[in-house]
Amino acid sequence: MTELEGVTRALRTLSAGNHTLLHASDEQELLHDMCQVIVDKGGYRTAGVVYAEHDENKSMRWVEGIGVDNAFMKALHHTWADKEMEIGHTAAATAIRTGQPSVGRHILTDPAYAAPAYAPIRECAIKFGFAAVTAFPLRMEGEVLGAMVVGAIEPDAFGEEEVKLLGELADDLAYGITNLRMRINQQVCEATIARLAYYDPLTELPNRTFLLEHLRDAIQTAKQQHHALALLHLNIGRFRELNQILGYHAGDQLLQQLAQRLTHTIKKSDTLARVEESAFALLLPSGGADYAVQVAQQLTLVLHDPIEVAGLLVDPRVNIGIALFPGHATEADVLLRRANIATHEASPARGGYAFYTGGQEQECTRRLSLMADLRQAIEQNGLSLYCQPKVDIASRRVSGAEALVRWQHPVHGMLPTIEFIKLAEHAGLITPLTNWMLDAAFSQSYIWHEEGVERALSVNLSAHDLYHPLLIDRIQGLFSTWGIRPEMIQFELTESALMEDPAGALETLTKLKKFGTRLFIDDFGTGYSSLSYLQKLPVDSIKIDQSFVMPMVTNSDSAAIVHSTIELGHNLNLEVVAEGVDSQAVWDHLAELGCDIAQGYLVSRPMPVEQFSNWENEWARMPS
Structure with missing residues (x-):
């Protein structure tokens, strides 16, 4: 075979192999199809893939092959260790051990292959009809996963350029394997998040x-x-x-x-x-x-x-x-x-x-009355701005606070936040309530600035807010009115709100990000969002939902999902905030996992903004 012929078939194989990568959905299927392409499209005699095991014997596991007896190959005692009298001198073993392509020519006639160490190579060559073999390392995340092995009938096959092109094919195959495994891991992670969000881990019943x-x-x-x-x-x-x-x-x-x-x-x-x-x-x-x-x-x-x-x-x-x-x-x-x-x-x-x-009538009357009272409270500034601190776990430094709204009803007392939020939704008061929150947050940020305090304050935006056409204009007007530095006002958006209309959410977040403010995904893990979609969002932080954080010390499933979420966030260059940090044990565990920010009752319950400075002084005096 001429060098040009070898290059030509390698190029043909490389092209067909890339086409195979695009349509692969399963790892074993990918290996089989790639080997099939090498033999059928490239015209090579054999093709196979072995994976390296990291056991005591440094075993090699034959995974797939075309043009060979797979049962025979799996029965051999493969090893990639450099041992005499064992299959440690095969091309595949050498490629795995050295991380470089290994070429063997004239296997049936070269006296070197008559040595006992090479007996298995010659045995396979005779049995399966090839006279030259080359193996290429399959690299994944800096390690050699295994090797792609190709056999040719021509004893002088695998010239320098041909080997170079087949090496590219091996790299493409390794990339395909890596991509499929990442996809599977992503699916498993998403399924785990979904199950933890919708099922009770103790009884395995829906929650x-x-x-x-x-x-x-x-x-x-x-x-x-x-x-x-x-x-x-x-x-x-x-x-x-x-x-x-x-x-x-x-x-x-x-x-x-x-x-x-x-x-x-x-x-x-x-x-x-x-x-x-x-x-x-x-x-x-x-x-x-x-x-x-x-x-x-x-x-x-x-x-x-x-x-x-x-x-x-x-x-x-x-x-x-x-x-x-x-x-x-x-x-x-x-x-x-x-x-x-x-x-x-x-x-x-x-x-x-x-x-x-x-009595249904009594309940309806009460709800209608509360709706009217809530409207009045919003219009007459009868609500209260509370905030809950966020603390850097490593330094224990206060990194900011989350703005919260409270309603002290003149008759019914302090109403549960979720109750009057639902009232606002039913009464069409979500936008006025959000506007009140934005006004209060910007005003408080200005007060702190005048006091010489630079403290970030985050505001929650609902799904209704996120898709409101006037939201961006209102926020822009508040920045202009108060002259607040963008990093002093942050926005938190629940994962479920983002998933209601992903395209619309992305558009709004992109506009918010242009202000220079920081964006948080709140209650992360409860909205079953796509991780690929998460990569597209211009967010800075994710907040792990407290339903995963609170039980993580005693619940291995919760601990696993918190751990994986922290790794996910950091791999995406995102800050990770843990909600529901209510005990020292949870704090310590989060610190071990490298979580960035803690928020919860261990740090502080929500408090009136007027009390925040005193609390911060007390927190600074507490022993670490």
Whole structure:
């Protein structure tokens, strides 16, 4: 074979190999197809791939081959160690050991290959009909993964240029393997995040988030098809007492056994979820009061027998509350809440279950009244600006704070934030509420600046805010009005809000970034976003959701996802903030993992902005 002919077939092989890379979806498939291309398109006699093991014997694992007997090759005792009388002097072993291409020509006639160390090479050459062989290292992330081996009929094959081109093919193959593995790891990570976000790790049942989403869909279907549905709330009595006396492990055992009993009882069309520490909920997507009673009675019988926990027989005393759509509520969270309220009326004397009986008119009147009061509070500056510190874990230096809104109602007292946020959503007050927050945050930042304090303050933006056409203009106007340096105002956006309209979110974030401000993805891990999409966002930080951070010391799954998220963030050159840091153990674990910023009750609960300076002084005096 002339040198030109060798180069020509190598180029042909390289072109066909690149085409194969573009269509590969599985690693074994990629190896098989690449070997097939080398033989069929390139005209070589054999092609194969071996992987290097890092065991005591430095074994080589034959993975795939075309033109050879794969069973025969796998049965050989391959090694890439430099050992006499073993297959350590093959081209593949040499390529793995040295990290350089290894070429062997005239295998059947060269006296050098008559040495015992090369006997396996000659045996394979005779058996599979090749007279020259070359192997190329497959490099992945700085290490040699294995080798690509090519055999040719011509004893003088593999000239310098041909080897160079085939080396490019080997590099392309290594890249393809790396890319496929990264893709699989990404899919596994995303699946793990999704499972932790939607499933309870203890019982492996869907969690409250999953149930509410599923319940919303079921309600929408019920509306369209004009039928009723029922939601049962199952509260476990004396659960805290059990934890206090027998320990949390006993409580976990009780929950797991109850979950198993319930799972074996319900229909496949029903949805069972763990919605609170000691409560389950069961969605019956079709059926009214009569059917709900039948199911409740059946569950009462199933849960009647005691459960053995920590060597004791425990009576779980489960009370069941029932709420119906549309009679009791037309919204998922309200239906769940009212089913929970009904459990307080349930008792063994009443069969262990009870229906919700609260007055709907009274509830609606209260909500309407609160909506009007909230509008007035926004217009008359009746809200309060709170903030929660963020602290650098390594230096314990205060790195900024998150701006929060609180509402002290003149009659009902301090209302839960989530409650009046939902009121704002229903009353169309989200934009006025956000505008109040922006005004308050910029004003406070200016006050701190006048006091000689440079302290970053972050503001949360909802999905509604993110896609509001006037958001950017308003923020630009506030920067102009107050003359605040861009880095002093930051913005936090939940992952779920970003995923509602990825293209629109990217456009808004890009405009916000032009101000020079820092951007955070809040509640990271709960919105099931694509990691490839994350790479495109002009964000500076991700905040790991507290549902993963808080249990990470005692829950290996949570610890694993926090660890992987920190690595992911740092690999993308992002700062990583951990929410829900409520104990020293969690702080220490995060420090070991290299997390950047901590936020949580261990540092401080949210406080009125007027108290922040005093708190910061006290924090600075605390021993590290």
